[in-house]
Amino acid sequence: MSSLLVDNIGELVTNGAGEGPLGIRRDAAVLVEEGRVVWVGPSAYAPAADRHVDAGGAAVLPGFVDSHAHLVFAGDRAAEFAARMAGQPYTGGGIRTTVGATRAATDEELRVTVRRLRAEALRQGTTTMEIKSGYGLTVADEARSLRIAAETSTETTFLGAHVVPAEYADRPDDYVGLVCGPMLAAAAPHAKWIDVFCERGAFDVDHARAILACGQAAGLGVRLHANQLGPGPGVRLGVELDAASVDHCTHLSDADVAALAGTANSDGSGTRTVATLLPGAEFSTRSPYPDARRLLDAGVTVALATDCNPGSSYTSSMPFCVALAVREMRMTPAEAVWAATAGGARALRRDDIGVLTPGARADLVVLDAPSHLHLAYRPGVPLIRQVIRNGVPQ
Numbered sequence: 001m002s003s004l005l006v007d008n009i010g011e012l013v014t015n016g017a018g019e020g021p022l023g024i025r026r027d028a029a030v031l032v033e034e035g036r037v038v039w040v041g042p043s044a045y046a047p048a049a050d051r052h053v054d055a056g057g058a059a060v061l062p063g064f065v066d067s068h069a070h071l072v073f074a075g076d077r078a079a080e081f082a083a084r085m086a087g088q089p090y091t092g093g094g095i096r097t098t099v100g101a102t103r104a105a106t107d108e109e110l111r112v113t114v115r116r117l118r119a120e121a122l123r124q125g126t127t128t129m130e131i132k133s134g135y136g137l138t139v140a141d142e143a144r145s146l147r148i149a150a151e152t153s154t155e156t157t158f159l160g161a162h163v164v165p166a167e168y169a170d171r172p173d174d175y176v177g178l179v180c181g182p183m184l185a186a187a188a189p190h191a192k193w194i195d196v197f198c199e200r201g202a203f204d205v206d207h208a209r210a211i212l213a214c215g216q217a218a219g220l221g222v223r224l225h226a227n228q229l230g231p232g233p234g235v236r237l238g239v240e241l242d243a244a245s246v247d248h249c250t251h252l253s254d255a256d257v258a259a260l261a262g263t264a265n266s267d268g269s270g271t272r273t274v275a276t277l278l279p280g281a282e283f284s285t286r287s288p289y290p291d292a293r294r295l296l297d298a299g300v301t302v303a304l305a306t307d308c309n310p311g312s313s314y315t316s317s318m319p320f321c322v323a324l325a326v327r328e329m330r331m332t333p334a335e336a337v338w339a340a341t342a343g344g345a346r347a348l349r350r351d352d353i354g355v356l357t358p359g360a361r362a363d364l365v366v367l368d369a370p371s372h373l374h375l376a377y378r379p380g381v382p383l384i385r386q387v388i389r390n391g392v393p394q
């Protein structure tokens with residue numbers, strides 16, 4: 001059994017026992033065996049190990065957990081981005097452009113893109129990444145999107161209800177029937193979650209409820225794109241269905257915030273339904289950011305994710321999202337780092353990641369900086385010195 005010791009850690013973010021909300025420990029070390037953390041303590045008392053990484057006094061944190069990404073697609077929409085920066089609004093209509101390109105792509109082309117983006121994210125410290133389908137929108141194209149996603153992640157999400165594809169434009173009920181029937185049957189063996197884009201212009205609340213209920217009956221967990229482009233019933237539907245996460249949450253009423261806060265566990269230890277905020281989308285669509293402060297002050301559990309996709313947020317960078325959350329959404333650096341690690345883990349209902357405590361998966365990021373504060377303080381700077389995933393230095 002081979003062991004790995006990471007020592008000489010100036011600031012260790014554990015998200016467990018320790019100082020402040022991040023459970024910080026100073027002058028610390030982490031011992032890893034068989035891909036798991038087995039010991040955390042003072043560097044001076046660290047046990048011997050077969051291999052050794054000297055953090056050189058730098059900060060170490062849990063690998064980022066990116067709980068929302070759309071990586072299975074072909075083509076890009078750079079021209080749509082340029083048009084937006086010249087004043088065009090974002091409506092989600094460009095999704096159909098990517099659907100056309102994705103259907104025309106070979107399996108190998110899709111696979112290369114997924115791997116490229118996954119590798120790009122890993123270099124930026126993302127050790128867990130959820131991957132959605134949603135640009136195929138036929139039975140065969142959704143099934144292959146998920147098959148390819150599952151080669152790279154266990155956190156795969158069936159998003160057949162992304163938009164109604166053009167060929168069903170005048171019969172959306174039929175498309176919902178397809179999604180709940182043959183498409184779900186073909187997708188479910190490769191998916192852990194089901195998601196719906198519940199928004200004006202995509203799926204209304206009745207369609208979303210029907211699709212999510214079918215997914216639940218097929219054994220998939222529920223997550224939801226909700227309240228991104230305008231107010232609506234999506235967030236409350238997510239709470240009603242015990243969704244692991246409602247994502248975007250840009251346009252929320254007091255009732256939405258209360259519904260999310262009302263899912264808090266009785267011991268006050270957080271919420272069941274997480275609000276996942278995706279500031280890369282507001283950045284890239286030049287839209288107002290979600291009000292993270294309002295959610296946090298109400299006691300809602302908040303996660304941060306990239307929403308990496310070719311339309312509304314073509315970034316794979318969790319450090320960028322942390323910086324945006326601090327600068328634009330009034331999260332403290334500690335809240336943002338927690339949301340990008342432990343928060344993402346909660347949004348995926350995982351307790352083995354997002355923390356560095358004995359028993360957790362050994363997913364660690366060594367920063368080129370003395371403190372987690374630098375992730376927001378030094379935006380755009382490549383601060384990820386080393387990534388250790390499942391106990392293996394990358």
Ligand code: NIG
Pocket residue numbers: 092094095098197225228281307309310311312313
């Ligand atoms: O999360 N909102 C729906 N889906 C994606 C956008 C997809 C696209 O524009 O291609 C999102 O922002």
Ligand code: FE
Pocket residue numbers: 068070225307309
């Ligand atoms: Fe999305």
